[in-house]
Amino acid sequence: MHLFTSEGIVIHKLKYLESDLIVTIFSITEGKLKAIVKGGVNSRKRFPGAFEVGNIGEFGFTAKNPYQLMYINHAKVNNYLIDLKKDYDKIIMLFYILGITDAMLIEHQSHPKLFEFLVYTIQFLENNKALNQIRLFYEFHLLKETGLLPAIEKCESCGRPFAGNRVNFLQQTGKLVCESCIPHNTGTFAIPDNLLLLIKAVNNNSLNVDEFLKVDVPHAMFDITTRLMSNYIDRPLKIWQMIDTIQ
């Protein structure tokens, strides 16, 4: 019997058969894991409220062998997000952040750094109203961790360095290009300098979170991050429509 315990975050839950749950946990040691909770739907005594999405705690996993679906036989939750759940927009943002995490991570690949950022992000969300900043903060880190955050050093069309030049996002192709490479009649968005600096800081692990929470985030920034994620996920996510309802 394979057995281990890990700190984890509940990122998804689904009712399975009559009374079981299938939960997806982002664990610090083993990455994203799916597991069955026997009788999880009604077990208020054994696991009181343990499998609400966004919960952070300690989860015990068992499996007969490494190739089988696991079971959770122990759960101890540290946060119940009581304040967050009083705010509809924050709930949507929480679902969104957990949803992109679920979509972007592959099972059994550990991402301990991203795990810490997700814990951070959920805490920010509980104590802060800067929803767009929190969203962008987490998206940048998720993209960095999955190797998709661009370094933004060279124009993706002519290959010349961006130094001192504006960086433009082409809405049609998703390319980041210099001023002279913008084709005629194309929708573009020039990334503001302070956000360029933040992308660089995330890339260099030198981000100051407090500074981040103060910047303005134009909505067009999310066209860029959504494009970067959707290239990778390859299917539209319902949460992308959902998140637009709170902007």
Ligand SMILES: [Zn+2]
């Ligand atoms: Zn160029």
